[in-house]
Amino acid sequence: MYKESQSQQSLFEHQEIFDILKKLQLKKKLPNKIILSGEKGIGKCTLAYHLINYILSENEEFNYDTKNCKINSENKSFKLVLNKCNPNFNLIDVEEGKKNIDINQIRNLISNLNKSSFNSIPRFVLIDNVNLLNLNSVNALLKVIEEPNNNIHFILINSNTRVLPTLKSRCINFKISISKNEVIKITNKIIGKDIYDLLNEEFINYYVTPEQLLKILIISEELKIDIKNLSLKNFLSLIIKNKLYKKNDTLNELMYSFIEIYFRKNITIKNIEVLNFYKTFLKKITNTKIYNLDEESLFMEFEDRILNG
DSSP states (O other): OOOOGGGOOBOOSOHHHHHHHHHHHHTTOOOSEEEEESSTTSSHHHHHHHHHHHHHTTTSTTOOBTTTTBOOTTOHHHHHHHTTOOTTEEEEOOOTTOSSBOHHHHHHHHHHHTSOOSSSSOEEEEESSGGGBOHHHHHHHHHHHSSOOTTEEEEEEEOSSOOOHHHHTTSEEEEOOOOHHHHHHHHHHHHTSOGGGTSOHHHHHHOOSHHHHHHHHHHHHHHTOOTTSOOHHHHHHHHHHTTGGGTOHHHHHHHHHHHHHHHHHHOOSSOHHHHHHHHHHHHHHHHHHHTTOOSHHHHHHHIIIIIOO
8 A cells, every 4th residue: 555645655756845944943944834725636745744743753763864855764763753752843634524623623722832932943733634724714824823932833735725824924835736747746656667568548637646546447447347457438448337435435526536537638619518518517516515315326427328328
């Protein structure tokens, strides 16, 4: 199984921005409120974890390997972060089963930050999916982020979505991007194989981040699907016919994305019927998500009218 950001010990790309942040830290000028912005799945969180470990491990054994941009698995701070018990690190993200970052999470964070530090080492707050902060959560966060203690750093992860101006204006925004060649290069390094040997090229052409490609590989492993020899159309037919989206959370998460890609590949100006159905279907997807409706009838309609039409 493929690794998550917090355990990804090698930084395969983004060395340039990492070097900028390291130099700012060395000069004691690292901003204490940072937003890392870019497409979801390009390694923003991994970059944040590497910066945090670089700083936290400075005076520890097995400290950060700056030459190879690598976190040492024997490092104390790294182990404590993995075990979710590092007193100098707080992670805020959407809790399982919820759609937004709850205000109580921010209140608990504030309470924790108000406690005396165990040491003089900088403390970090990493907020992933910052766009999922609701209005109450943002307002609560602003109270602590406006004038944080000099020893507290906030790193916010934004996947190219709208962030409330009141929050964004208080942070330094670093924009991060990645090319398709870099996506392939990173993915190959993570899996130790050539992605073209594992996935149908149709998927690779339309999925633009390593995280997206890895998720498809995870699906193929868990459901034992030969995704190398399946077209996107046949893949969707197999998933819908056998209701596999009900058996796999990752697949369920990606189904709308798969369908969106299929529409984009097949819509033409001449095909007015598909174009009109696409517009109607988008509205149905929105309603299904808002009202937490069962996707089965939606997917079956897509199969009947588009895949078999």
